[in-house]
Amino acid sequence: MIRSGINGFAKQARSRVELHVHLDGAVRPSTIWELAQGDLQAIYRVAYEFCEDSANQGIAYVEARYSPHLLATTVPDSPWKVMGDVTPKMVVETVSKGLSQGEKDFNIKVRQILCCIRPFPDWSSEVVYLCQEFRSKGVVGIDLAGDESQPTHPDHKKAFQEAARLGISRTVHAAEAGPASNAKAAVYELLAQRIGHGYHTVEDEAIYQDLRARDIHFEVCLLSSQATGAVTLDWSKHPAIRFANDDLNFSLNTDDPTVIQNTLGDEYDVGFNKLHFSERVLARTNFNAARSCFLPRDEKDELLNHLKEQYGLQECCTRL
Ligand SMILES: O=c1[nH]cnc2c1ncn2[C@@H]1O[C@H](CO)[C@@H](O)[C@H]1O
Numbered sequence: 001m002i003r004s005g006i007n008g009f010a011k012q013a014r015s016r017v018e019l020h021v022h023l024d025g026a027v028r029p030s031t032i033w034e035l036a037q038g039d040l041q042a043i044y045r046v047a048y049e050f051c052e053d054s055a056n057q058g059i060a061y062v063e064a065r066y067s068p069h070l071l072a073t074t075v076p077d078s079p080w081k082v083m084g085d086v087t088p089k090m091v092v093e094t095v096s097k098g099l100s101q102g103e104k105d106f107n108i109k110v111r112q113i114l115c116c117i118r119p120f121p122d123w124s125s126e127v128v129y130l131c132q133e134f135r136s137k138g139v140v141g142i143d144l145a146g147d148e149s150q151p152t153h154p155d156h157k158k159a160f161q162e163a164a165r166l167g168i169s170r171t172v173h174a175a176e177a178g179p180a181s182n183a184k185a186a187v188y189e190l191l192a193q194r195i196g197h198g199y200h201t202v203e204d205e206a207i208y209q210d211l212r213a214r215d216i217h218f219e220v221c222l223l224s225s226q227a228t229g230a231v232t233l234d235w236s237k238h239p240a241i242r243f244a245n246d247d248l249n250f251s252l253n254t255d256d257p258t259v260i261q262n263t264l265g266d267e268y269d270v271g272f273n274k275l276h277f278s279e280r281v282l283a284r285t286n287f288n289a290a291r292s293c294f295l296p297r298d299e300k301d302e303l304l305n306h307l308k309e310q311y312g313l314q315e316c317c318t319r320l
Pocket residue numbers: 022023024025065066067070115145146147173176224228255256
């Protein structure tokens with residue numbers, strides 16, 4: 001693939017921002033093989049190596065998401081049927097330690113988003129509790145992931161409203177495979193500030209225009225969107241082209257790099273080569289990610305200033 005200038009530049013300069021990547025979808029295949037019996041050491045290793053792999057892609061800041069319940073072994077209704085003594089809280093503690101050591105060793109900033117899972121509404125109140133409990137240890141937000149074909153359970157709504165009350169930032173997987181109305185519900189009922197994917201939002205003009213006017217951020221994952229069948233295989237019809245033309249607030253992300261076998265650089269390459277995004281659009285998506293990340297104001301400003309320096313921009317230029 002021909003590399004875009006901004007991509008080649010960013011790789012060396014530690015100047016990318018990624019908002020949508022599943023930690024449990026980013027495990028090195030060689031590590032999965034070795035750690036087939038999961039335990040806390042395995043979780044620590046996955047978190048630590050995630051920092052190294054992200055740093056090697058020129059990433060300055062990344063928000064990694066996962067479900068504490070799906071990685072635990074004490075959850076009775078977990079789909080994995082493996083029982084042990086690792087609680088969801090121990091999972092978050094261990095991920096925090098692994099990321100924190102990785103941040104130091106690889107000179108990168110990494111924060112966590114804890115996922116609620118649609119078919120398991122019973123877990124959601126504990127996810128909010130864990131977000132609150134680990135706020136000072138790197139947890140910056142809450143997500144709702146999983147199959148969006150069923151109506152959102154009231155317990156998820158309760159959890160997200162509680163998260164909003166506590167000042168926990170919110171993103172929701174919506175309109176990935178499901179209809180535009182799911183994105184609307186994510187914003188109005190779950191109080192989401194960001195939408196995971198959101199491709200089908202373009203199919204309802206009123207909803208699309210409303211979310212655009214509200215400056216809702218869309219976490220776009222190009223290669224994942226084709227791999228999951230969420231969009232057609234014709235790149236020229238990809239909804240992100242509309243997003244770019246409308247200067248919508250969106251970013252490029254990897255989603256599940258172990259599964260998709262992609263890097264953030266690949267996503268920028270696809271944007272450049274297949275969707276014909278200009279260098280300016282690619283830079284803008286990266287700045288969109290920074291201005292829509294879940295860091296507190298002062299740390300966000302620091303990140304934006306770092307990016308401006310890397311891109312050689314003098315004045316405030318988050319809207320390139
Ligand atoms: O593209 C996606 N859409 C919806 N859910 C997803 C996607 N990728 C992964 N997960 C779900 O999120 C959980 C926490 O990281 C994963 O375990 C998986 O069940």
